[in-house]
Amino acid sequence: MKTAVCIKQVVTRDWPLRPAESATWVRDDDASFEMNEPDAYALEEALRLKERHGGEVVVCSAGPARISQVIREALARGADRAIHVESDALSAAGADAVAAALAAAMQDESFDLVLTGLQSDDQGFGQTGVVLAERLGLPHATIIMEVDIAADGAGLRVKRELESGWFQWVAMPLPALLTIQSGINQLRYATLRGIMAAKRKEIRTVPLDGVASQGQRILELYVPEKTSATRFIDGSAPEAARELVRLLREEARVL
Amino acid sequence: MERETLDVDVLVVGGGPAGLAAAYRLARLNAEQGGEPLMVAVLEKARAAGAHMLSGAVLDPSALTDLMPDWKSRGAPLDVPVRDDRIYFLTARRALPFPVTPPPLRNHGHYVVSLNRLAKWLAEQVEAAGVDVFTGFAGTELLYEGDRVVGVRTGDRGLDRHGERKGTFEPGVDIRARVTVLADGVRGNLTKTLIRRFGLDAGRSPQSYAIGIKELWDVDPDRLPAGSVIHTMGHPLRHEEFGGGFIYALPEGRLSVGFVAGLDYRDPLFDPHVAFQRFKRHPLVSNLLAGGQMVRYGAKALPEGGWHALPRCHADGALIAGDAAGFLNSMRLKGIHLAMRSGMHAADAAFRAVREGDVSGARLSEYARLVEEGPIRRELYPVRNVHQSFAGGLLAGLLYSGMSLVTGGWWFRDPMPSHAGHERTRTVKRYFGGGVPPEPPGVPIDRALTFDRLTNVHYSGTRHDEDQPSHLLVADTDICRTRCIEEYANPCTRFCPANVYEIVDADAGAGKRLQINASNCVHCKTCDIMDPYQIIDWVPPEGGGGPSYEGM
Numbered sequence: 001m002k003t004a005v006c007i008k009q010v011v012t013r014d015w016p017l018r019p020a021e022s023a024t025w026v027r028d029d030d031a032s033f034e035m036n037e038p039d040a041y042a043l044e045e046a047l048r049l050k051e052r053h054g055g056e057v058v059v060c061s062a063g064p065a066r067i068s069q070v071i072r073e074a075l076a077r078g079a080d081r082a083i084h085v086e087s088d089a090l091s092a093a094g095a096d097a098v099a100a101a102l103a104a105a106m107q108d109e110s111f112d113l114v115l116t117g118l119q120s121d122d123q124g125f126g127q128t129g130v131v132l133a134e135r136l137g138l139p140h141a142t143i144i145m146e147v148d149i150a151a152d153g154a155g156l157r158v159k160r161e162l163e164s165g166w167f168q169w170v171a172m173p174l175p176a177l178l179t180i181q182s183g184i185n186q187l188r189y190a191t192l193r194g195i196m197a198a199k200r201k202e203i204r205t206v207p208l209d210g211v212a213s214q215g216q217r218i219l220e221l222y223v224p225e226k227t228s229a230t231r232f233i234d235g236s237a238p239e240a241a242r243e244l245v246r247l248l249r250e251e252a253r254v255l
Numbered sequence: 256m257e258r259e260t261l262d263v264d265v266l267v268v269g270g271g272p273a274g275l276a277a278a279y280r281l282a283r284l285n286a287e288q289g290g291e292p293l294m295v296a297v298l299e300k301a302r303a304a305g306a307h308m309l310s311g312a313v314l315d316p317s318a319l320t321d322l323m324p325d326w327k328s329r330g331a332p333l334d335v336p337v338r339d340d341r342i343y344f345l346t347a348r349r350a351l352p353f354p355v356t357p358p359p360l361r362n363h364g365h366y367v368v369s370l371n372r373l374a375k376w377l378a379e380q381v382e383a384a385g386v387d388v389f390t391g392f393a394g395t396e397l398l399y400e401g402d403r404v405v406g407v408r409t410g411d412r413g414l415d416r417h418g419e420r421k422g423t424f425e426p427g428v429d430i431r432a433r434v435t436v437l438a439d440g441v442r443g444n445l446t447k448t449l450i451r452r453f454g455l456d457a458g459r460s461p462q463s464y465a466i467g468i469k470e471l472w473d474v475d476p477d478r479l480p481a482g483s484v485i486h487t488m489g490h491p492l493r494h495e496e497f498g499g500g501f502i503y504a505l506p507e508g509r510l511s512v513g514f515v516a517g518l519d520y521r522d523p524l525f526d527p528h529v530a531f532q533r534f535k536r537h538p539l540v541s542n543l544l545a546g547g548q549m550v551r552y553g554a555k556a557l558p559e560g561g562w563h564a565l566p567r568c569h570a571d572g573a574l575i576a577g578d579a580a581g582f583l584n585s586m587r588l589k590g591i592h593l594a595m596r597s598g599m600h601a602a603d604a605a606f607r608a609v610r611e612g613d614v615s616g617a618r619l620s621e622y623a624r625l626v627e628e629g630p631i632r633r634e635l636y637p638v639r640n641v642h643q644s645f646a647g648g649l650l651a652g653l654l655y656s657g658m659s660l661v662t663g664g665w666w667f668r669d670p671m672p673s674h675a676g677h678e679r680t681r682t683v684k685r686y687f688g689g690g691v692p693p694e695p696p697g698v699p700i701d702r703a704l705t706f707d708r709l710t711n712v713h714y715s716g717t718r719h720d721e722d723q724p725s726h727l728l729v730a731d732t733d734i735c736r737t738r739c740i741e742e743y744a745n746p747c748t749r750f751c752p753a754n755v756y757e758i759v760d761a762d763a764g765a766g767k768r769l770q771i772n773a774s775n776c777v778h779c780k781t782c783d784i785m786d787p788y789q790i791i792d793w794v795p796p797e798g799g800g801g802p803s804y805e806g807m
Binding site: 012014015018030032034187188189192195196 | 303422714805
């Protein structure tokens with residue numbers, strides 16, 4: 001089975017963010033980056049499926065040169081080769097542009113299964129996988145918590161996470177695209193041998209075909225204004241308690 | 256579960272300037288000398304190359320130029336030549352400029368750099384030269400055959416907070432090497448065990464240390480031209496405390512603002528983090544930072560002991576380089592070039608030893624000869640007593656330092672006697688003469704110019720998997736709540752720049768207890784160095800954990 005995993009490089013969680021001059025993205029020239037978390041789970045799931053069913057795992061990513069960091073990490077964890085759609089224009093691109101860029105590069109590979117993370121930790125639209133499925137002409141299912149491929153390899157059953165602890169099993173044909181939920185499996189560590197082997201693996205760099213899609217643009221990015229304020233109430237405990245009750249009743253109007 | 260093993264010729268532990276210079280030199284020797292190339296690998300505990308690198312930094316490029324004459328065309332991040340050196344003596348309100356800059360602090364021909372970027376770039380060069388750089392792996396113990404070092408075991412990964420295996424458990428790897436170059440940084444955890452096992456510091460002066468705390472700021476680009484270098488002495492330190500402040504200007508209004516305090520202070524209530532905040536509130540500094548934004552924070556200890564405190568740096572199968580050994584010139588406030596130089600010497604010695612099939616300490620002592628006969632001794636020997644002279648106070652230190660420029664460092668007693676810094680800390684009772692100690696100088700925290708430790712730590716990008724065993728081993732926590740609280744008032748809560756140590760109420764009114772917030776740790780090593788009872792042992796957390804010093 002030939003599986004593609006689409007991964008994205010995002011600014012590290014908890015990084016102190018500041019809007020860039022353009023006010024359409026954050027300043028990321030000196031940021032620390034990592035693999036988008038749901039994508040790491042998608043990669044792990046692809047590696048586990050390969051261990052069970054054989055085949056090949058190909059990492060696909062779209063972005064500037066710096067994303068080779070996460071591509072190499074994915075190869076070190078066990079992916080077989082990679083496709084890198086390289087363009088600075090994709091550094092803060094939306095789901096539409098990324099899906100278009102990936103689809104063009106993945107079209108001719110005829111993957112049996114395409115896995116993406118459910119959503120990105122930075123923009124969080126949750127649309128890249130879905131739009132990519134449409135562009136590749138594949139059926140898709142989202143928020144996947146379990147993947148069960150039929151013995152004859154003709155189709156698969158997937159478990160989707162719904163609200164309030166409900167799940168849904170869906171039967172699908174192959175080829176298909178799945179967007180993977182974090183926590184579907186346990187992530188493995190990269191090994192020394194994996195890191196060494198990764199150096200010899202192929203990373204096919206392809207240029208962006210034409211200009212990045214402008215179907216979706218960030219108009220403005222800003223830090224939310226702080227609307228809550230802490231207030232200290234002076235006085236003895238009984239006085240302060242009375243004052244607190246008064247404020248909750250008259251100002252906050254929650255009592 | 257089977258333990259992974261790997262065999263190499265030379266293993267370099269630590270991807271800082273010393274380790275990466277050693278690795279690059281080895282790759283060059285492979286290319287130049289022909290024959291079967293030596294297999295070289297670098298272990299680095301940070302998740303990414305350079306992520307645990309923190310320095311001022313003003314770089315003397317001499318060693319880099321010898322290592323890689325074409326560094327410019329290879330895009331080395333040395334973009335900002337020093338254009339202007341200034342030194343001030345600070346009083347509480349005023350800044351008195353030194354009329355002339357003393358020769359050791361003249362930085363013409365040097366560069367203001369980010370050590371993080373330099374190491375990241377150097378790691379790329381090293382990898383391109385065919386060396387494996389394994390980031391995210393911490394060396395946790397040395398492997399021996401008899402008394403010969405034969406490699407390093409890396410830490411187990413996937414242990415929970417009780418030390419039990421999680422589903423992802425991955426045992427540590429044994430990397431066997433004919434020569435192991437320890438470049439594990441200031442108070443390196445492996446170097447520490449090697450020095451103890453073989454008494455490599457016998458007959459040497461005790462190593463002395465300082466802690467450097469630093470922030471990066473973005474300010475109005477017109478405030479200070481790129482390449483400006485400012486050093487300060489005096490306020491907020493008193494005569495008895497060693498240290499000073501620095502401000503280095505990078506392009507686009509980015510300032511490196513930091514403070515170095517000797518870890519040999521007597522006052523048990525001294526707080527280096529508070530001293531840094533007070534430094535920033537001095538008009539000289541606050542005027543530069545006004546309206547700006549703090550963007551990064553970090554801290555790191557540095558070895559200040561100099562020539563007399565260097566341990567023997569070779570053993571059977573092992574060499575020690577860089578800050579791990581203490582190659583730092585405290586008079587010039589520089590160590591990166593010496594770290595690189597020592598790494599290059601270590602590489603030369605290791606290469607020849609492996610080629611000749613003799614990796615004994617006797618053969619590897621060629622390293623000591625290279626250090627003795629080369630630029631390292633030429634630079635460090637004349638200033639060998641400088642740091643020690645400051646033990647007599649700022650004035651004595653300055654007088655001696657000035658004199659040493661003329662006398663070549665001579666003194667009546669050479670080495671000048673010195674003590675380990677933690678032994679100088681006095682008990683509260685002794686320091687304050689038995690009375691109630693005065694309230695130590697506090698500092699208002701406005702989160703614009705001054706910050707509390709927790710806010711600062713957030714800006715260090717520090718992250719550890721929370722569910723892992725604590726990597727700060729306190730041998731006897733009873734001492735903290737019974738003796739230390741009385742004798743020293745728990746100085747760990749003050750000298751730790753990352754709020755790792757807290758004294759909290761114990762359950763059910765049972766007094767106080769020590770709480771260790773290990774995931775805050777920025778790997779500065781100060782606690783291992785400065786704890787008065789020497790019961791704190793810093794061991795590496797799971798590989799990949801720690802700060803993320805981008806741009807520092």
